[in-house]
Structures are given as C-alpha cells and as structure tokens.
Amino acid sequence: MTAATISSPLALDARGTAAIAGHAVHWRLGTVPGASRADLSALARAWLEEIVNARDLFAWNGLTRASATAKPRPRNAPDADVSISHSSTMLLVGACADARIGVDIEAGPFRAFDSPALVRRMCTPHESTTAQSLDDDARRRYLARVWTSKEAQTKATGTGLVTDFRTLDSGARPHFPLQPFEAHLAVADRDAVLHAHTLVLEDSRD
Numbered sequence: 001m002t003a004a005t006i007s008s009p010l011a012l013d014a015r016g017t018a019a020i021a022g023h024a025v026h027w028r029l030g031t032v033p034g035a036s037r038a039d040l041s042a043l044a045r046a047w048l049e050e051i052v053n054a055r056d057l058f059a060w061n062g063l064t065r066a067s068a069t070a071k072p073r074p075r076n077a078p079d080a081d082v083s084i085s086h087s088s089t090m091l092l093v094g095a096c097a098d099a100r101i102g103v104d105i106e107a108g109p110f111r112a113f114d115s116p117a118l119v120r121r122m123c124t125p126h127e128s129t130t131a132q133s134l135d136d137d138a139r140r141r142y143l144a145r146v147w148t149s150k151e152a153q154t155k156a157t158g159t160g161l162v163t164d165f166r167t168l169d170s171g172a173r174p175h176f177p178l179q180p181f182e183a184h185l186a187v188a189d190r191d192a193v194l195h196a197h198t199l200v201l202e203d204s205r206d
Contacts, residue, residue: 012090012180014201015051020187021195023099026051027185029092029199040091044084047093052082057097071155083155085183092183092199099190102155104148105183105199113143122147122165130174138174144182145172149196152186156194171196 012031017024028047032040045063052060058080063072074080082095088107095101106112113119119131127146131139149170154163176182183199 016202018185018197018199020185020197021099021189021193023096023101023187023189025094025096025099025101025185025187025197026055026057027092027094027103027199029090029105029181029183029201031090031180033089035089035091037086040086040089041084044086044091044093047091048082048084048095051093051095055095057095069160071158071160081156083152085151085155087181090181094185096187100156100158100188102152102157102186102188103184104151104155105181106144106148108141108144108180108182110140110144110182113140113147119143122150124166124169127170127172134174141176141182142172142174145176145184145198146170148182148184149186149198152184153188153194153196156186156188157192172198177201 010030011033015028017026028051049060052058058077061075064075065072074082080097081101083101083103085092085104087105090105090107092103092105094103123146131143134142149172150165150168154160177200179201185197185199187195
C-alpha cells in the first residue's frame with residue numbers, strides 16, 4: 001500500500017494559508033503513524049496535488065527536478081513553487097502560485113541539538129549566546145526553531161546546506177508554544193529578501 005492510499009487516520013492533520021511578504025503560502029501538516037520514508041514522499045506529492053487543485057493555484061503537471069540535488073518544482077509552472085519536509089513520522093508540505101518558498105519541520109524531542117558540533121555549525125554568535133542561557137528542554141526547542149527557520153529559508157533560495165548557517169539570522173526567539181514539532185515556512189521575494197514564518201497551530205498555547 002502506498003502512502004497516497006493510506007487508510008488509517010492521521011494522528012494530526014492540520015492545514016491553512018499563511019500570508020508572507022504579500023504571498024499566500026498554502027500548507028498541510030500531518031503525523032502518519034507507521035509511515036516509511038517512501039510512504040511520506042508519496043503522500044507529500046498527493047497532498048501537494050490536492051492543495052494546488054483545490055485552490056486552483058496553477059495547472060498541476062507533477063513535479064520535476066533540474067538536477068539530482070535540486071528540490072522538486074512544479075512542472076510547466078515557472079512562477080510557482082512547492083516544498084516538502086518530513087521528520088520522523090511528521091510531514092509538512094507547502095505550495096505557492098507566485099513565489100519561491102521553503103518549508104521545514106523537526107519533530108520533538110529535538111535531541112539531535114544536544115550535539116555541540118552541530119550547534120557551532122548552525123548558530124550565529126547571538127543565537128549561541130541565547131541557547132546557552134536556556135535550560136536543556138528550552139535550549140533544544142530553541143535550536144530546533146533556529147534550524148527549521150534556516151532550512152526553510154535556504155530551501156526557498158535553493159541554496160540549501162551550501163549556505164553557511166552561521167551567517168544567516170533565523171529570527172528565532174526563545175518563547176514557544178508547546179507543540180510536538182518546530183516548523184517554518186519561508187518566502188524569497190522578488191528582491192531575494194528572505195521572510196521566515198513560524199508555523200503555530202491555532203489551538204497551541206504559549
């Protein structure tokens with residue numbers, strides 16, 4: 001059974017539209033218990049097709065890649081963009097008709113961010129100082145927020161991990177809703193200015 005035909009209910013299924021720098025970024029986020037990486041990849045494409053067609057964003061002709069390392073982009077829709085991210089069994093997708101976008105999600109408990117080497121590679125001096133001022137759980141969540149912001153921004157530009165994250169400001173703040181994930185949507189506008197948006201579900205509480 002492929003992910004596109006998974007019949008079990010999603011443990012979490014949320015969707016919405018974020019207005020970022022004058023662009024509408026349509027997103028869907030879900031947790032798919034027991035899903036493999038291949039299942040999530042197939043489901044991501046099904047969700048994107050559903051979003052694009054339901055919103056009449058552009059003519060859906062599937063996805064294509066300019067190269068083996070490039071992110072998937074809509075085929076025959078040069079002004080549009082999509083983005084996909086998954087972590088553990090959590091999946092996040094986004095679509096936009098008229099801007100370059102990126103999405104990224106990290107599922108809790110964020111223990112990867114206990115690595116000092118990773119923190120050194122990903123943080124500006126200000127972000128490092130902020131992280132050091134927090135207790136263990138808050139530090140992990142803050143670093144997950146820093147990471148997803150930067151990942152989403154570099155997906156929007158198409159530069160990915162080629163970018164030196166130590167020079168990129170995440171805009172993350174050490175105050176967060178208690179969600180089982182950290183996630184960001186990002187837009188690169190026509191002047192190549194990046195705009196990151198923290199994804200918070202409506203029923204989350206600070």
